[in-house]
Amino acid sequence: MFDRLLVGERLTTAVRTESFGRRVERVRSAWASQIRVACYASSIVLLLGVWQVLGRSFGILFVPFTTTMERLWEMLYGGPLLPALAVSGKLYGVTLGISIVLGVSVGLVLARMKLIAAAFEPYIYVLYATPTISLVPFVSVTFGFEFWSRVLVAVLISIFPILLGVMEGARSIPRQHLDVAAIFGSSEGQLWRDVIVPYIVPYAMTGIKQSIALAMAGTLVAEFFLNPDGVAAVLLQGTTMIDSASVLAVTVFVAALAVVLVSIGDLIERRLVRWRRTAVG
Amino acid sequence: MAAYGSRVDPAAIRRRDSPRRWLTRERIAPFVSGAALLCLWEFYVRINLPSFVATPSGIVMAIPSTVASVSFWSAALASLGSIIEGVAIGTVSGILIGVAMGRVREVNWFLSTYIRALYALPLIALVPLVIIWVGYQPAARLTIVVISAFLPVAVTTADGTRAISKEYLDVGRIFGAKTHHVWFGIALPTALPHIVAGIEMGFARGITNAIAVEVLASIEGMGMSVFEKSAQLNENASLVYVLALAIFAVGIRSLMIRSRQRLAPWYSR
Numbered sequence: 001m002f003d004r005l006l007v008g009e010r011l012t013t014a015v016r017t018e019s020f021g022r023r024v025e026r027v028r029s030a031w032a033s034q035i036r037v038a039c040y041a042s043s044i045v046l047l048l049g050v051w052q053v054l055g056r057s058f059g060i061l062f063v064p065f066t067t068t069m070e071r072l073w074e075m076l077y078g079g080p081l082l083p084a085l086a087v088s089g090k091l092y093g094v095t096l097g098i099s100i101v102l103g104v105s106v107g108l109v110l111a112r113m114k115l116i117a118a119a120f121e122p123y124i125y126v127l128y129a130t131p132t133i134s135l136v137p138f139v140s141v142t143f144g145f146e147f148w149s150r151v152l153v154a155v156l157i158s159i160f161p162i163l164l165g166v167m168e169g170a171r172s173i174p175r176q177h178l179d180v181a182a183i184f185g186s187s188e189g190q191l192w193r194d195v196i197v198p199y200i201v202p203y204a205m206t207g208i209k210q211s212i213a214l215a216m217a218g219t220l221v222a223e224f225f226l227n228p229d230g231v232a233a234v235l236l237q238g239t240t241m242i243d244s245a246s247v248l249a250v251t252v253f254v255a256a257l258a259v260v261l262v263s264i265g266d267l268i269e270r271r272l273v274r275w276r277r278t279a280v281g
Numbered sequence: 282m283a284a285y286g287s288r289v290d291p292a293a294i295r296r297r298d299s300p301r302r303w304l305t306r307e308r309i310a311p312f313v314s315g316a317a318l319l320c321l322w323e324f325y326v327r328i329n330l331p332s333f334v335a336t337p338s339g340i341v342m343a344i345p346s347t348v349a350s351v352s353f354w355s356a357a358l359a360s361l362g363s364i365i366e367g368v369a370i371g372t373v374s375g376i377l378i379g380v381a382m383g384r385v386r387e388v389n390w391f392l393s394t395y396i397r398a399l400y401a402l403p404l405i406a407l408v409p410l411v412i413i414w415v416g417y418q419p420a421a422r423l424t425i426v427v428i429s430a431f432l433p434v435a436v437t438t439a440d441g442t443r444a445i446s447k448e449y450l451d452v453g454r455i456f457g458a459k460t461h462h463v464w465f466g467i468a469l470p471t472a473l474p475h476i477v478a479g480i481e482m483g484f485a486r487g488i489t490n491a492i493a494v495e496v497l498a499s500i501e502g503m504g505m506s507v508f509e510k511s512a513q514l515n516e517n518a519s520l521v522y523v524l525a526l527a528i529f530a531v532g533i534r535s536l537m538i539r540s541r542q543r544l545a546p547w548y549s550r
Contacts, residue, residue, distance in 0.1 A: 028386070028387075032386075035386075035387060035390075036386075036390050039387050039390035039391045040390055040391075040394065042391070043390075043391045043392065043394060043395070044394065047395070061413060061414060062414070114307065115306060115307065115310055116310075118306075118307035118308075118310040118311060119310035119311055119313065119314035120311075120314055121311075122311045122315075123311075123314070123315065123318070125531075126527060126531065129485075129527060129530040129531045129534055130523065130526065130527040130530065131488050131489045131492050131504075131526055131527075131530065132489070133489055133492045133493055133496070133504065134492055134503075134504060134507045134522070134523045134526055135523065136508075137507060137508055137511030137512070137516075137519060138335065138511070138516065138519075138520070141334060141511065141516065142330070142334065213401060213403070214403075216403050217403030217404075217405055220403055220405050220406055221405055221493070224405065224408075224493070224497065225493075225496065235406070235409045236409065236497075238409060239409040239412055239413060239497075242413055244410075244413050244414075247409050247410050247413060248410065251406055251407065251409070251410050254402065254403075254406045255398050255399070255401070255402040255406070256398075258398070258401040258402045258403065258406075259397070259398050259401050259402075261401075262401040
């Protein structure tokens, strides 16, 4: 009885002398998940509210959220957005596919052939650093404005993370792995199948994750600057007509699409990174 | 394809170790391949394509007259000045927001949805909206560059300041560090390599997006000049502008790598 009282007394003094910061920290850890949900919810509510209120007072330059969503609905159903998305989606798919195939194969070749890599690496880096948009006029003069020159521009934007990632991965294969393979007398084919390719997959995936986002930028650049087409044409048309509702609607839609694509990339990469941790240790 | 570690070639080791052998095959190779590429380009264009298409010799001939012109320097000043100004603004605001997001969970939860969404979005998609709001003016370019630099800097700063090891914070607390000491004395220096990487990315995206705005909104600058000269069928001069842009981009990149080595020598890569 006496004991308990003493402990209780000590506890109350401890609580009383507890600093403000500590108390805040205790509240924060106790209510963490609720605070988290509240933060997300309040940020979304705040943005939509500010958007709605500002939109009502700005006139045609900045329309309210509800108007934007209505316009998006109109554009999706029977409007120009779905056909445009089909056009852009085709370009995106072809671009991503070519970037992956070409990036991985060229990266492997360059990584395993020292002399060729030494010969071309500086130029790859210069091409990587050059803003691809500034090369668009030359692509259009040399190859025209058709589908494949769009693909070329988009690939030039999206291929580098895969290419450089694979090169780095192949270069960083530990010497011991190759030595063990050589000791056990593996042939060139076995070496590739059992050592090189499994080691490179995570590096390639990190590159592919970045390329998933970059291919989208590449698609838009190609469509903006080589005779407007697809989603970019819809955006440009809205810009010239100062139709801010359409432009806002398409931009929000593209942003949502980008978030979905990037999340897919993250998901794939996370799975593979987990696999690498267990495999390499 | 040499066999790996199957046989040790003493001559190869001697070759590699001897300091006098600096003229290796790997050193010569870029020059040989570069010369081959340039020759291929030159002759392919001369034989197959009309005469206004750029050739290496034509570009070299066009350098003096282009670089001596007033329009080149006014375009360079407009573009590069706006890029540097925009990246500076974006970096400062990005660091402030990023540290707040990295150190205060609630701020992170509040802002991360939008910052991550904008970070995922190819910013060229924002150009039409910015043109509508800001107008067909240089301010549109500045706005886009600021956003292009702000997002990567904010994201990398947040990631870098969040991942501080607990020992640093404990030592700081023992020595009575206030919040601003933790933020700007511990978190920011720890995140420095991340921040420099963010600024590097901000420059790369800023340059690209600045060109995009110039072309789409007809704002005077390097990107506009590239398209203009090309439309006038003066491709050689146009490529001189591209060359200048590439040199600027490569220069900024190496500056960033050098400053990261200077500021954070413990951080390799």
